[in-house]
Amino acid sequence: MPIIQTEALTRRFRLRTKGFRSREITAIDDLTISIEAGESVGYIGANGAGKSTTIKMLAGILVPSSGTALTCGLQPVSQRRQLARRLGVVFGQRSQLWWDLPLAESFRILAAIHDLSRDRERERTAELVENMELEEFLATPVRQLSLGQRMRGEVAVALLHSPELLVLDEPTIGLDVVSKQRLREFLLAERAAHGTTLLLTTHDMGDVSRLCERILLVDQGRLAYDGSLAGLSRTVAMRRVLVVDLAEPTPDLHDLPHAEHLGSEADGLRQRLAFDPEVTTAAALLAAVSEQAAVRDLSVEEPDVEDVVRRVYVSRGR
Numbered sequence: 001m002p003i004i005q006t007e008a009l010t011r012r013f014r015l016r017t018k019g020f021r022s023r024e025i026t027a028i029d030d031l032t033i034s035i036e037a038g039e040s041v042g043y044i045g046a047n048g049a050g051k052s053t054t055i056k057m058l059a060g061i062l063v064p065s066s067g068t069a070l071t072c073g074l075q076p077v078s079q080r081r082q083l084a085r086r087l088g089v090v091f092g093q094r095s096q097l098w099w100d101l102p103l104a105e106s107f108r109i110l111a112a113i114h115d116l117s118r119d120r121e122r123e124r125t126a127e128l129v130e131n132m133e134l135e136e137f138l139a140t141p142v143r144q145l146s147l148g149q150r151m152r153g154e155v156a157v158a159l160l161h162s163p164e165l166l167v168l169d170e171p172t173i174g175l176d177v178v179s180k181q182r183l184r185e186f187l188l189a190e191r192a193a194h195g196t197t198l199l200l201t202t203h204d205m206g207d208v209s210r211l212c213e214r215i216l217l218v219d220q221g222r223l224a225y226d227g228s229l230a231g232l233s234r235t236v237a238m239r240r241v242l243v244v245d246l247a248e249p250t251p252d253l254h255d256l257p258h259a260e261h262l263g264s265e266a267d268g269l270r271q272r273l274a275f276d277p278e279v280t281t282a283a284a285l286l287a288a289v290s291e292q293a294a295v296r297d298l299s300v301e302e303p304d305v306e307d308v309v310r311r312v313y314v315s316r317g318r
């Protein structure tokens with residue numbers, strides 16, 4: 001049986017507009033998906049596409065307007081307490097931790113809430129503290145943790161009761177590159193060790209490419225793509241962006257091989273160039289830029305979800 005199954009899942013919101021009028025929007029529209037136990041799925045889409053609304057319905061926080069959802073074989077709203085034993089949830093912008101208490105206390109409180117035996121609590125806490133490298137700040141009040149440390153704590157407590165399904169809403173938002181990478185490694189390790197099913201929303205294609213075997217792309221509440229990253233890459237190349245800082249103001253670099261000039265700032269001192277890593281490399285592009293201008297600094301950006309979504313539609317002629 002699938003671990004997540006929805007059938008024509010729909011959620012509308014009534015928005016108040018000026019005066020006494022109100023308008024209805026359909027945040028999720030006729031969503032039918034099925035996810036098997038053990039899968040790792042990236043749920044992506046532009047701002048306001050309906051990702052959080054879906055996650056909230058799957059977790060039983062929000063009631064659907066119509067259609068059905070089954071999470072771990074349970075009705076998310078009416079069987080929310082049973083579901084809580086089998087589901088872990090991480091919201092990147094909201095905390096499950098007790099801010100004034102040391103991180104270790106959140107483990108104790110949640111272990112009590114989940115009714116874990118003393119042995120189980122000790123064993124699982126030790127495993128998570130080791131895997132997520134939490135030891136050095138276990139005694140620190142949560143409010144004093146860095147964002148990266150706190151997110152590791154959030155993920156760890158969500159996994160304390162060994163849920164078979166972990167749902168993460170923007171788990172890497174705001175994290176620096178190193179913290180993102182660490183968090184991804186922890187999630188991969190947890191999955192390898194316990195076969196945990198992962199469903200995560202993200203704006204970061206790096207999360208998707210490193211963590212997810214399957215992608216669901218939602219646009220304006222509707223499912224727009226369901227398949228592998230490779231399949232999506234065949235539809236729209238997963239372009240990366242080379243950002244170069246040049247020594248002098250330079251006209252836009254339009255004639256570089258296999259690159260598209262996306263924009264310039266400060267009289268062309270900084271220029272952004274998109275390229276497809278399947279066709280060329282950042283090094284080759286940098287060499288081509290260097291023939292035209294002196295490069296002082298550079299960075300390479302991961303593909304942007306908004307850009308991917310936009311180009312899925314361009315490729316379909318919408």
Ligand SMILES: Nc1ncnc2c1ncn2[C@@H]1O[C@H](COP(=O)(O)OP(=O)(O)OP(=O)(O)O)[C@@H](O)[C@H]1O
Pocket residue numbers: 013014015025026027045046047048049050051052053054
């Ligand atoms: N409680 C609410 N009341 C009214 N409208 C809502 C509510 N929650 C969400 N919406 C609307 O539903 C739509 C989908 O929102 P949702 O938060 O699910 O999108 P999202 O894909 O998670 O976006 P983001 O990436 O910005 O978090 C948006 O138009 C949003 O304004």
